[in-house]
Amino acid sequence: MGDRFEYRNVRVDGDSGPIIQAFSARIPADGLTAMVGPSGAGKSTLLRLLNRLDDPDAGEVLFEGRDVRSYDVLELRRRVQFVGQVPVTFAGTVAANVGPETPHLLARVGLDIALAGRDADRLSVGEAQRMCLARALARHPECLLLDEPTSALDTIAKAGIEGLIRSLADEGLTVVMVTHDPRQANELADRIVPVGVK
């Protein structure tokens, strides 16, 4: 399989100097790729370039061989779903958050179907993170971007989400995960893209 994403000589500027400089890497379409590096190395910033929550100040980011900026941004974001560090629940029930495919999607992310009618803001953090994954999957994406998806979770919830992420990658989704934890990357990922210190 070819590359799903490619960074070409990317630079992103912060308030005082570049956050990312001359960064190049390829992310294949299959399996789970982990971007690993210490906090402050710009991993999250790199991830956000893939669904265009941000754009590089120099260089390019390619999706399926074309500059991400050449796609309709809303269509790109539908195809490339992003789930953040802290789960963000919207007002209303779990079913209202996830949409018409709620029963099937809750099963897919390992949530009890009985939670469909619960207020989303009454879920535990671990449940909320699973719900966010279900909400992302409801858009039928080809790729899933995960920014430190387990950092807000306790050990048990963490193990559960890690298993879920692995199984989503095995089902054929391109998963790109940012983590500061080398152990997590080694155990979970098919390959590692190191993001260096400045």
Place this chain on the structure above:
Amino acid sequence: MNDLSGRISWADVGLALLLVAVSVVISRMRRTGLERDIAVATFRSFAQLLAIGYVLDYVLGGNSALTPLVLLVMVGTATLTSGGRGKRVPGAYWIAAISVSVAAGGTLGVLLLLGIVPAAPRAAIPLGSMIISNAMNTASLVMSRLRDDLGAHRREVEAHLSLGETSAEAAAPWHRRAVRNGMLPIVDQTKVVGLVALPGAMTGMLLAGASATSAIRLQLVVMYMLLGGNAFAALVAAKLTVARLFTADHQLIRSVRRVAD
């Protein structure tokens, strides 16, 4: 009827300064540190009103062609004030200028078109100034509220964007809240008008010796005009602010995203 309008002499104004002295004494006693501000405010009110008094006498005395210029100066001052208040929003001065102009043009236009007030400087200038100063506050309020809310809720906004929503959709809850927040003060004021305070226009007419019912009719027109003007200002300011806080590609601009992240 007792008409106060021609009765107040400069000596009377001087005597009224006694009340300013009272506020200075209270400020000093309570160490509020406002003495200097009170002095500046007193001097500015004197100079500004004296100047506008002469301008109005001149414009009303047969130079009505200058009316648009007077209104333009007011819009300009309001723009500088409101734009300065909202300066963490890119293009705040433009947003303020457009919101205030639309509010003033829209409401004065309706009043003139329907023939509710005559197209004379005696109507256009005082009414215009009321709309402009209200619209100025509304525009400031809406801009800073939206900027703060989108900054504070950036994770939520970006979660919406990440699901493929447009910036308008992602900002909708805070957009609505900012418009509401901008309109609320005048709505509340309209609700309690006459119960809590007799508003300015009415007070002015009463002091000038007009009958209470004609004073009320004018005041009603003024309140409705301010409701309409503020709605215009809030609507336009919010729309333009959202447009400037996102890029054309539905990204939150960096200065909003990078607040203490």
